[in-house]
Every structure is written in structure tokens, then in C-alpha cells.
Amino acid sequence: MQITLDTKPFATLETEALVTYVFDESDPIQGRAAELDKLTGGLLARLAKGGEIAGKSLETTLVHAPQGVKAARLLVVGAGKREQFNPATLRKVAGAALRYLKSRGVHKVVFLVREGDATEDVAQAVTEAAIVSDFETDKYKTDKKNDKFIEIFTIAGYADAEKAAGEKGLGKGRIIGDSQNFTRDLVNEPSNKLTPRILAEKAQAMAKEAGLAVEILDEKKIAELKMGALLSVAQGSVEPPRMIVITYTPANLKPGATVVGLVGKAVTFDTGGISIKPADGMEKMKYDMAGGATMIGIMRAIAALKPSVKVICVVPATENMPGGKAQKPGDIHTAMSGKTIEVLNTDAEGRLILADGVHYAKQLGATHLVDAATLTGAIVVALANVNVGVFGSDRAWTDKLLASAKAAGEKMWELPMDDEYREFIKGSFADIQNIGSGKGGGSITGAWFIREFAGDTPWIHLDIAGTAWNDDAKPWLAKGPTGVSLRTLVHLVMSL
Ligand code: BES
Numbered sequence: 041m042q043i044t045l046d047t048k049p050f051a052t053l054e055t056e057a058l059v060t061y062v063f064d065e066s067d068p069i070q071g072r073a074a075e076l077d078k079l080t081g082g083l084l085a086r087l088a089k090g091g092e093i094a095g096k097s098l099e100t101t102l103v104h105a106p107q108g109v110k111a112a113r114l115l116v117v118g119a120g121k122r123e124q125f126n127p128a129t130l131r132k133v134a135g136a137a138l139r140y141l142k143s144r145g146v147h148k149v150v151f152l153v154r155e156g157d158a159t160e161d162v163a164q165a166v167t168e169a170a171i172v173s174d175f176e177t178d179k180y181k182t183d184k185k186n187d188k189f190i191e192i193f194t195i196a197g198y199a200d201a202e203k204a205a206g207e208k209g210l211g212k213g214r215i216i217g218d219s220q221n222f223t224r225d226l227v228n229e230p231s232n233k234l235t236p237r238i239l240a241e242k243a244q245a246m247a248k249e250a251g252l253a254v255e256i257l258d259e260k261k262i263a264e265l266k267m268g269a270l271l272s273v274a275q276g277s278v279e280p281p282r283m284i285v286i287t288y289t290p291a292n293l294k295p296g297a298t299v300v301g302l303v304g305k306a307v308t309f310d311t312g313g314i315s316i317k318p319a320d321g322m323e324k325m326k327y328d329m330a331g332g333a334t335m336i337g338i339m340r341a342i343a344a345l346k347p348s349v350k351v352i353c354v355v356p357a358t359e360n361m362p363g364g365k366a367q368k369p370g371d372i373h374t375a376m377s378g379k380t381i382e383v384l385n386t387d388a389e390g391r392l393i394l395a396d397g398v399h400y401a402k403q404l405g406a407t408h409l410v411d412a413a414t415l416t417g418a419i420v421v422a423l424a425n426v427n428v429g430v431f432g433s434d435r436a437w438t439d440k441l442l443a444s445a446k447a448a449g450e451k452m453w454e455l456p457m458d459d460e461y462r463e464f465i466k467g468s469f470a471d472i473q474n475i476g477s478g479k480g481g482g483s484i485t486g487a488w489f490i491r492e493f494a495g496d497t498p499w500i501h502l503d504i505a506g507t508a509w510n511d512d513a514k515p516w517l518a519k520g521p522t523g524v525s526l527r528t529l530v531h532l533v534m535s536l
């Protein structure tokens with residue numbers, strides 16, 4: 041898909057479909073919609089009067105062969121209440137329009153932004169929305185409908201004086217949207233096509249192409265470094281683990297500057313191990329590497345956007361399998377940090393591999409940490425598939441993240457980290473145990489476990505178990521991997 045910005049008067053743009061959006065208000069035909077109404081001889085006002093255009097959220101009204109414009113079709117999308125309109129709504133509007141038109145065999149689209157929306161941020165949001173909504177999970181389908189694709193997506197409604205800002209946003213949006221889809225491609229892969237070794241190879245190939253430093257630690261190196269927590273999970277699998285390390289260093293690195301450590305859980309398949317999961321729905325555990333894939337995708341974006349801080353990405357990758365060599369409940373291991381861990385449930389494996397990931401990121405020089413993980417089913421109970429769960433140890437660092445989530449249009453919700461919860465994972469036979477002692481708060485005890493390894497370093501944990509995978513397609517997004525939290529973390533790193 042080619043994305044361009046065109047400042048020519050929108051009435052003169054030859055295209056298969058011209059898209060705009062209207063609000064849910066007593067007269068939805070105002071501003072740019074009124075301009076369009078005038079050109080088309082009062083068409084929109086008539087449709088509004090008849091109730092066909094009401095501006096209701098994601099309502100779509102398609103008109104063929106409209107008069108007064110060069111477009112073959114006009115698509116009006118409802119944007120909901122004007123007071124509630126924000127860049128996140130606009131993303132849904134643009135994404136829904138693209139998917140609606142794509143499914144009808146339209147190849148060329150012009151997306152007309154409204155009066156007041158011709159900014160850098162809007163061009164970025166619309167570009168990201170277009171790229172992210174265009175993603176399909178049909179890689180392994182042999183009966184694909186190859187005629188359904190968007191060839192050219194043009195953003196219009198910008199004056200010549202606004203062009204430079206628009207194009208800047210478009211450029212950023214392209215990098216971020218493509219990176220989000222890169223992540224989603226990884227998450228979409230089934231575990232037979234994406235083992236820890238294959239994930240490491242793909243990360244390495246991306247890093248080399250993007251000009252990033254990369255190091256892949258194999259099982260020997262992992263053992264040498266005494267990453268006992270990662271090894272405890274990996275020991276049950278025939279597939280060896282990998283620790284993926286990708287580093288971005290800015291051109292003029294100042295001594296003492298912030299170094300961001302991004303740590304992502306990459307369990308390429310989670311059977312639960314000896315504490316095995318039920319068969320129903322187990323196939324979904326191929327997405328248990330979404331946290332790692334997100335961090336790798338972020339590095340891809342960062343390489344192009346060139347923030348002023350150093351970023352170290354650490355992704356522990358392994359399978360979690362049962363078998364004769366698998367760890368068993370009650371086993372005690374020593375993590376890389378030296379802390380001992382009693383494994384009470386082998387299905388709480390994400391926090392084990394993150395323990396070594398977080399410790400290693402600190403050892404490599406990270407001053408500020410973020411981890412992302414499909415960590416707990418409990419976060420689905422708390423926040424469903426709507427919000428990412430946020431846990432933090434440092435007010436200022438967490439506030440920065442929450443502000444970035446807002447700017448990037450991703451829903452995130454902070455949960456408490458009171459000291460009382462820490463008691464839940466105090467060990468009976470080792471320093472700590474890998475599950476809480478049956479008092480609820482499963483997502484919080486999971487977070488506290490990881491925090492034990494972050495120590496005093498400002499740290500944030502994102503539990504994306506409920507949000508990294510879309511069970512049902514949305515008008516603006518395909519079913520399957522979402523790539524959630526990539527945009528927020530790119531924004532965070534760019535804002536430092
Ligand atoms: N990968 C799962 C968490 C998960 C659940 C991800 C649902 C996506 C959807 C994680 O490794 C896990 O199994 N967590 C356990 C922890 C428990 C044993 C303390 C869980 O949530 O049941």
C-alpha cells in the first residue's frame with residue numbers, strides 16, 4: 041500500500057472512494073461535510089435529513105457516482121459525539137473506512153481530514169491506522185482473495201502551508217505502523233514456525249537491516265551466565281532457549297544519560313509445563329511471545345526514528361513444555377541475580393524468564409526498565425480485552441508511560457503495587473515463590489515477582505495477556521495479534 045499526502049482541492053482528486061467523517065449532533069453536516077454537501081448539490085444534507093447519516097460511531101454511508109467531485113464513491117463514516125472525538129477515534133474511523141472499502145474491492149482511497157485536523161499528529165495517526173488496519177492474518181491460507189487490497193491511500197484536506205507538517209507525520213506513522221505489523225507478523229506465527237531459535241534469527245535479521253547492534257545468547261552462553269530461571273523453564277523442551285539482545289545507541293551519547301531497558305516475554309509456546317493447561321483454547325498460547333515481539337518491533341521503529349537515549353532490548357525466548365526433563369512443582373532454582381526461587385506452578389513461567397531478562401538488562405546498563413508480557417489470565421478478569429494492565433515502582437516513570445499511552449491512543453490502566461501484595465510471594469523454602477499464596481490479586485503478585493529483580497531501578501510492567509490478541513475482528517482491525525503497547529513505548533522513548 042502506497043500512502044501519500046495531496047494538497048490539491050479534494051473535489052479535483054480522482055479516486056475510487058473519497059472518505060470523510062461526521063459527528064453525532066443535531067446537524068451532522070457542518071464544516072468540511074458542509075463543503076462537500078455544497079459540491080454534491082445538497083446530497084449529504086438530504087441523507088442526514090432522511091436519517092441515513094447520523095454520525096453514530098462507525099456508521100458507514102456509501103454513495104456511488106456523487107456529483108461535483110472527481111471521486112467515484114463517497115464514504116461518510118460516523119465519528120460519534122464531537123466532545124468525545126480524539127486521535128484514538130480518528131484511528132478507528134480511518135481503519136474502519138479502509139477495511140470497509142477493501143472488502144468491496146476498492147483499490148484507491150482518499151481520506152479527507154476535517155477542518156482543524158490538518159496537523160502532523162493527525163497525519164501520523166491516520167497513516168498508522170491505515171497500515172495497521174490493512175494487516176491480514178491470511179499468511180497460511182491458500183485460497184486468498186488476491187484482488188482485495190488497497191493500492192493507494194491518499195490523505196487530503198491539508199493546505200500547502202500544512203504540507204510539511206503532514207508529511208512529517210506521515211513519515212513517522214509509516215515507520216511505526218510498519219513496525220507494529222512486523223510485531224503482529226511474529227505473533228501470528230504458530231509455534232512450529234517460530235521456535236526460540238527462529239525468533240532469534242528473525243530479530244537478528246531485522247537488527248542487521250536496521251543498523252542495530254545485536255547479540256544472540258545460545259543455551260551454552262545462557263548457562264555460563266547462570267540464568268537459572270530462564271533455564272528452568274527451557275529444560276523441559278527439545279528446542280533450546282535464546283536470549284536476544286538488541287541495542288540502539290544514539291549518535292552523541294552523554295555520560296550519565298538515561299538508558300532504557302525493554303524486556304519482553306517470549307514464550308513461543310506455553311503448554312503450562314507439568315502444571316499443564318487444559319486442552320480447550322491451548323492453541324492460543326502461541327501468542328505467549330507477544331511481549332518479546334513487541335520489544336523487537338519497537339527496536340525496528342527506534343532504529344529509524346533515532347531517539348536521543350540509548351535503548352537496550354532484552355528478550356528471553358523459550359518454550360514451556362512438559363516432559364521427562366521438565367521442571368516440577370517444588371523445584372528450587374537460583375536466578376542470575378543470585379535469588380532463589382521455589383517453583384510452585386510451572387505455568388507461572390513468564391515471570392521466571394523475565395527475572396533473568398530484567399537482571400541482565402540492568403547489568404547491561406539500563407537505568408529505566410519496562411517489561412511487556414502476556415503474564416496472567418487474572419488481568420483478563422480485571423480489565424478484559426480493553427486495557428493493558430500497568431504496574432510501576434516509580435511515580436514519575438509510570439506517569440510518563442501513562443501520558444504516552446494517551447498520546448498513542450492505547451488504553452492502559454494502572455493497578456496497585458502495595459507492599460502487602462509482596463508478602464504473597466514470600467518463599468517458604470526459597471527466597472521467593474513463583475505464585476501468590478492463594479489470596480487473589482494474581483496479576484499484582486506476578487508483577488511483584490518481576491519487581492524483585494528490578495530492585496531500585498525505576499520499572500514498569502505491562503500485562504498484555506488480555507490485549508495482545510483480538511478474538512473477534514473489529515471494523516478497524518483484523519482478528520488475531522494486535523501489536524498493543526508498541527506505539528506507547530515508541531512514544532515514551534521518543535519523549536525522553
Ligand atoms: N501465558 C500465561 C498467561 C496468559 C493467560 C496469557 C491467558 C494469555 C492469555 C501465563 O504463563 C500463565 O499461564 N499464567 C498463569 C499464572 C498462574 C499459574 C499463577 C495464569 O494466569 O493462569
Ligand code: MN
Nearest residue numbers: 310387388389
Ligand atoms: Mn504459563
Ligand code: ZN
Nearest residue numbers: 307310328390
Ligand atoms: Zn505464559
